[in-house]
Each structure stands twice: as C-alpha cells, then as structure tokens.
Amino acid sequence: MAASGEQDMKIAFGDELTRRVERRASQLVLGLDPDPEHLWSSLPEPADALREHCERVIAAAGPACVAVKPQLARFELFGAAGRLALGEAVDAAHAAGLLVIADGKRGDIDVTARAYGQSLFGGAGPALAGLGADLATVNPLMGPDAVEPFVSEARAAGAGVLVLVRTSNPGAALIQDAQLADGGTVWEALAGLVDELGRGSAGECGLDDVGAVVGATVPAHLERARALMPRAAFLLPGIGVQGGRIEDLAPAFRPGRAGGLVSASRSIVNAHRDGGGAPEQAARAAAETLRESAWELSSAVLGAS
Amino acid sequence: MAASGEQDMKIAFGDELTRRVERRASQLVLGLDPDPEHLWSSLPEPADALREHCERVIAAAGPACVAVKPQLARFELFGAAGRLALGEAVDAAHAAGLLVIADGKRGDIDVTARAYGQSLFGGAGPALAGLGADLATVNPLMGPDAVEPFVSEARAAGAGVLVLVRTSNPGAALIQDAQLADGGTVWEALAGLVDELGRGSAGECGLDDVGAVVGATVPAHLERARALMPRAAFLLPGIGVQGGRIEDLAPAFRPGRAGGLVSASRSIVNAHRDGGGAPEQAARAAAETLRESAWELSSAVLGAS
Numbered sequence: 309m310a311a312s313g314e315q316d317m318k319i320a321f322g323d324e325l326t327r328r329v330e331r332r333a334s335q336l337v338l339g340l341d342p343d344p345e346h347l348w349s350s351l352p353e354p355a356d357a358l359r360e361h362c363e364r365v366i367a368a369a370g371p372a373c374v375a376v377k378p379q380l381a382r383f384e385l386f387g388a389a390g391r392l393a394l395g396e397a398v399d400a401a402h403a404a405g406l407l408v409i410a411d412g413k414r415g416d417i418d419v420t421a422r423a424y425g426q427s428l429f430g431g432a433g434p435a436l437a438g439l440g441a442d443l444a445t446v447n448p449l450m451g452p453d454a455v456e457p458f459v460s461e462a463r464a465a466g467a468g469v470l471v472l473v474r475t476s477n478p479g480a481a482l483i484q485d486a487q488l489a490d491g492g493t494v495w496e497a498l499a500g501l502v503d504e505l506g507r508g509s510a511g512e513c514g515l516d517d518v519g520a521v522v523g524a525t526v527p528a529h530l531e532r533a534r535a536l537m538p539r540a541a542f543l544l545p546g547i548g549v550q551g552g553r554i555e556d557l558a559p560a561f562r563p564g565r566a567g568g569l570v571s572a573s574r575s576i577v578n579a580h581r582d583g584g585g586a587p588e589q590a591a592r593a594a595a596e597t598l599r600e601s602a603w604e605l606s607s608a609v610l611g612a613s
Numbered sequence: 614m615a616a617s618g619e620q621d622m623k624i625a626f627g628d629e630l631t632r633r634v635e636r637r638a639s640q641l642v643l644g645l646d647p648d649p650e651h652l653w654s655s656l657p658e659p660a661d662a663l664r665e666h667c668e669r670v671i672a673a674a675g676p677a678c679v680a681v682k683p684q685l686a687r688f689e690l691f692g693a694a695g696r697l698a699l700g701e702a703v704d705a706a707h708a709a710g711l712l713v714i715a716d717g718k719r720g721d722i723d724v725t726a727r728a729y730g731q732s733l734f735g736g737a738g739p740a741l742a743g744l745g746a747d748l749a750t751v752n753p754l755m756g757p758d759a760v761e762p763f764v765s766e767a768r769a770a771g772a773g774v775l776v777l778v779r780t781s782n783p784g785a786a787l788i789q790d791a792q793l794a795d796g797g798t799v800w801e802a803l804a805g806l807v808d809e810l811g812r813g814s815a816g817e818c819g820l821d822d823v824g825a826v827v828g829a830t831v832p833a834h835l836e837r838a839r840a841l842m843p844r845a846a847f848l849l850p851g852i853g854v855q856g857g858r859i860e861d862l863a864p865a866f867r868p869g870r871a872g873g874l875v876s877a878s879r880s881i882v883n884a885h886r887d888g889g890g891a892p893e894q895a896a897r898a899a900a901e902t903l904r905e906s907a908w909e910l911s912s913a914v915l916g917a918s
Contacts (some may be wrong), residue, residue, distance in 0.1 A: 321766070323639070337784050341724070341725065343724070344737060344738075344741060353905070354740045373785070379721075379728075381721060381724055381725045381726070381728035381729040381732065382725070382728050383734075384696075384728070384729065384732040385731055385732040385737060385739060385741055385743075387696055387700070387732075387741075387742065388693040388696040388697045388700075389693070390696075391692055391693040391695075391696050392693045395692070397694075413719070413720060413752070413755075414686070414718070415718060415752060416684075416686060416718055417755075417780070417782040417784070418782070419646070419648070420646065420684055420686045420687070421686070422645065423684075423686035423687050423689070423690045424686040424689065426690055427686065427689040427690040427692075431690075432649060432690060433649075435659045435691070436649060436659060436690055436691060436692075442778060447718070447720060447752050447754055448754070448779050448788065449720075449752055449753070449754040449777060449780075449788055449789070450777070450782060450784060450785055450788075450789075451717075451780075451782065451783075451784025451785050451787040451788055451789070452784045452787060453783060453784035454782065454784060472754060472755070475722070475754075475755050475756075476721070477722040477755060477756065478756075478758060479722070479755060479756025479757045479758035479759060480755055480756050481756065481804070481827065482755055482756040482757060482802070483753065483755075483799060483802065486793050486794075486795075486799065486802060487794035487795070488792065488793060488794060489791075489792035489794050490791075490792065494788060494799060497787070497788065497791060500786070501787070508865050519684060536837070543627055573636055574636050578806075580803065581861065602880075609823045
C-alpha cells in the first residue's frame with residue numbers, strides 16, 4: 309500500500325485496509341467517473357478540465373471517504389493526456405490520505421495479466437513506474453490463471469485485488485446467475501475462486517488481500533456472498549443511482565468495518581444537479597450522509613458504538 | 614473501418630473485412646505484445662524503444678498479415694508515453710494497409726462501456742479522438758448490457774467487436790466450460806449472445822460485425838462454436854507457443870475466408886531467438902509460413918484454388 313510508512317515490517321493488506329477505515333471512520337469510496345459533458349471545470353483544454361475536476365471532487369468529497377475509485381475508461385477517453393491526469397488524480401488522492409482503487413476490470417492471462425498488474429500497481433523496474441493503485445478490480449471470466457498474476461503483482465506492491473463476483477447491472481444475471489449442473493451459480497463459483505486465492509493472506513484483522521465486487525442492488529446475494537467469502541473485503545457498487553440501499557449491506561460488515569467498501573459516484577458528484585447549491589457543498593453533504601449511514605450500520609452489525 | 618474510402622456508401626463491416634482478407638490473401642493477425650525485456654530496439658528511452666520496436670515489427674511481418682493486434686496491457690505499462698506509442702503503432706499499421714484489433718478485453722456497463730468503446734474506436738467529438746481501432750476484444754462476463762455499448766460505438770465508427778467466448782488458456786475451463794443446469798456450457802451461452810448481438814448486421818459476404826474469440830488450442834470447440842455462431846468472424850489465438858495448430862482450424866473458415874483470423878505473436882516476433890538470423894527476416898518468414906498454411910486451409914475448406 310503506497311502511503312503507509314508507519315512501520316518497516318510489512319503488514320497484511322487487510323490490516324492496513326482496516327486501519328485506514330478506522331482512522332477515517334469511513335467505508336465510503338468516491339467513484340471518479342468524469343463525464344466530459346459535466347466536469348466541475350470550464351477550462352478549455354479537455355485534459356486540463358479533467359484534471360481540475362478530479363482535484364476539486366477529491367478535495368470536496370474526499371474527507372468523507374476512505375478511498376477514491378477512478379473509472380479507467382473515462383480517463384482513457386482522453387488519450388495520453390488522460391493517463392497523465394489519472395496519475396495526478398492518484399497522487400492527489402494519496403496526498404489526501406485516501407486509498408486508490410483502479411477500476412479497470414482487466415482480465416487476461418500470464419504475461420499480459422502481469423503487465424496489467426505491473427501497470428496498475430508497482431510497475432516494472434525504475435523506468436516503468438506503475439500507477440501505484442492500492443486495489444484494482446479484475447475480471448475472472450478467463451479463469452484462475454487470469455487472476456493470479458494480478459494477485460502476485462498486488463502482493464509484491466502491498467496492494468490488493470477485487471474480483472468481479474456479482475455485479476450490480478441488470479444484465480449480470482445472464483452469465484453470473486446461471487445455474488450450474490453441479491449446483492450453485494457461476495457467481496458462486498467465482499466466489500469460491502476469490503476465497504481460494506485469498507487464503508492465507510489475512511493478518512490480525514481477518515481480511516484477505518483478495519476481495520470481491522458484489523453489487524448492492526440484490527441484497528439477497530450479499531448474505532450468500534459473505535458465507536462463501538468470509539474473509540473478503542467487498543466493494544459494493546450500485547448504491548444511489550442504481551437503486552441499492554445502505555441498509556441492505558449488513559452482511560458485508562460481518563468480518564469487520566472494512567468488510568464493506570461502499571462505492572458511490574454520480575450520487576455524490578452530481579448532487580448539486582438534483583439538490584442545487586455549489587457542487588462542492590452538495591457533494592460533501594451527499595458523501596457525508598452516505599459515510600454516516602454506512603458507519604452506523606457497521607457499528608450496529610458489530611455491536612460497537 | 615478507418616481506411617476504406619473506396620465508396621461513400623457505408624458497406625457492411627463483414628464485407629469490408631472479407632475484402633481486406635481477399636486483397637492481402639491473408640488471415641494472419643500480427644500480435645503486438647511488446648516485452649520490455651526483448652524489444653527490437655536498443656534506444657535508451659523505454660517509450661522510444663517501444664515505438665521503434667512496433668514500427669520494425671510491422672514493417673517486417675506486416676506484409677504477410679491482414680491485421681495487427683496490439684495487446685493494450687503492454688502499452689499501458691509504459692504510461693502516457695505508451696498511449697502515444699500505441700497511437701503511432703495504429704497509424705503505422707493503417708498506413709501499411711493493415712486493420713487494427715485493439716486487444717484490451719474490456720467489459721463494463723452503460724456509460725463506462727460507452728467510454729471504452731469511444732476511446733477504442735471513433736472517439737467522442739473532435740476534442741476526444743479515439744484510437745481508431747477496426748476491431749476490439751470485449752469481455753462479456755457482465756452480460757449483454759456490458760457488450761451492447763461496444764457494439765453501438767463500433768457500428769458508429771464502421772468497426773467491429775470480438776467477444777471472448779472460449780479463450781485459449783488452461784484456466785479457461787473453470788468458468789467457460791462449466792456445465793449449465795439448463796444444458797450447454799457457459800461458453801455456449803456466450804456464443805448465443807454473440808449470435809444475437811450480431812444478427813442483422815451481415816452484408817453480402819455473410820459475416821456479422823460481432824465476432825468471437827475462440828482459442829485454437831481446443832479444436833473440438835471450434836466445430837461447435839461455428840454451429841452456434843454461423844455468421845461470426847473468429848479471432849483464433851493460441852497458434853504456436855500455446856500449442857494450437859493451423860490444420861485444426863477448418864470450421865472457422867466455413868462462412869468464408871474471413872471467418873477465421875489467425876493470431877500469432879511470440880512465434881513471429883521471437884522467431885529469431887529460436888531459429889537464428891536477423892529478427893526481421895525470421896519474423897517475416899515465420900509470418901509467411903503461417904499465412905500460407907491458413908490460406909491453403911481456407912482454400913481447401915471453401916473448395917477454391
């Protein structure tokens with residue numbers, strides 16, 4: 309994990325994640341999905357506007373969050389300048405004490421997966437610096453050999469991986485919910501893979517360095533996902549615009565505060581478009597409301613105050 | 614398709630693809646997976662070496678090929694400079710009369726998938742130019758709503774999409790070969806999705822603009838894949854280093870010459886490391902051998918001379 313530096317001994321990723329969540333009293337992940345049509349910047353050069361937008365959004369909503377989650381697609385649309393802006397957003401997030409979840413949903417095999425892993429995490433030698441992400445989303449359709457190299461590269465960099473298990477979109481049902489002849493569904497098989505790949509990586513706090521993306525839109529799945537992946541941190545997209553509700557997330561927090569990372573993007577960044585006011589104040593208020601709901605829920609689940 | 618310009622009327626993607634294959638008498642796809650440790654360039658600056666490597670590889674092996682397939686991971690490892698080098702490789706390939714298959718295996722929903730599609734194909738308005746790829750690989754784990762936006766963006770740009778159906782790696786079996794309770798396997802369900810999304814897009818030559826990635830390493834799958842996707846162009850990775858053999862590819866060519874696009878990377882670019890000689894000559898000879906084998910096989914399948 310990039311910005312720890314608290315001790316020289318390597319601490320388990322899950323322990324560091326837990327510490328970050330505790331310190332910020334937040335499980336909220338600020339989605340950075342910059343829409344070229346609705347940036348918080350009117351600078352004429354698109355990449356400059358992108359950069360200013362990210363800075364302003366991080367400054368406004370970041371204090372209520374534990375992490376930012378840049379959506380790589382949106383940066384790639386800006387070409388090479390977008391990659392530079394992405395690097396700057398990562399630096400700004402780290403400087404603000406936030407973790408960075410690179411949301412690119414990559415997935416490929418052997419040397420290719422290793423190259424993705426290196427480019428997202430710690431790089432490949434001094435001349436090829438990686439992005440320095442603390443977590444990255446990974447697509448497991450191609451199987452274990454398409455996920456393992458990401459896990460290795462993440463471990464080498466003190467980072468973690470979040471494997472797509474059950475996504476929050478309507479179309480997810482077609483493949484992920486398909487019933488298997490041997491019992492269970494495709495997403496449950498993916499959950500088994502997550503559990504296996506993470507095994508043995510947990511530290512004192514009990515969380516592995518291989519987590520899962522589990523949509524917040526189908527609460528029934530969460531209970532089952534937690535049973536299948538007792539030590540995985542869950543990234544929970546789908547709150548807000550997609551219809552998911554914080555109060556349905558209880559199973560995520562069972563292994564601890566950091567067991568559920570609640571991701572929201574449009575409902576924070578576009579809060580002023582619904583509720584009025586300056587973008588900064590509206591975003592901060594929306595983020596603070598989400599942070600508080602998630603924190604209170606995790607307190608209730610854990611029986612803490 | 615970027616560089617056609619032969620007539621003003623929009624021609625079907627599959628017809629243009631067929632025309633290109635016929636004109637070059639080649640179904641060979643040159644994989645560009647530049648390995649920082651083994652570039653055909655000793656320029657000191659990594660991104661310069663990357664750029665020179667791609668230029669030299671395209672110049673050497675391109676004449677035997679119909680397309681190049683840059684592996685986006687390898688370029689991303691070079692950061693913003695890698696994105697510039699990728700753009701230059703695309704331009705060099707187009708200038709050499711080659712199609713470009715952007716191999717990034719992206720997959721995500723709605724606005725995110727649209728952003729990926731725009732960044733790979735035609736861009737989003739004058740200020741945000743896309744890469745200008747003619748085809749891109751897409752990961753369908755998230756379902757139809759994660760593939761459709763790629764298809765729309767490809768269509769708007771006169772390009773096509775190649776959906777992962779059955780990949781060539783050993784681990785592919787875990788999820789893709791899983792038997793479904795309703796019959797068939799996961800990959801067969803994905804094949805159904807490809808067939809459905811492509812429907813209605815074929816022109817005179819009978820090929821849709823939604824194709825499939827079907828590994829050449831399991832020949833038994835190819836026959837079945839062709840039955841399930843009669844109008845899809847197949848991208849066939851796994852020839853050479855991964856153990857696939859050209860002579861097993863017959864079913865791919867049943868709908869026509871362009872029904873099978875045979876992808877090879879390391880067996881061309883690293884040919885000199887096994888067989889000696891200058892990289893250029895070795896690569897050109899290796900590519901020419903593969904081109905000829907595939908062309909002859911397709912001739913035999915189609916009963917042409």
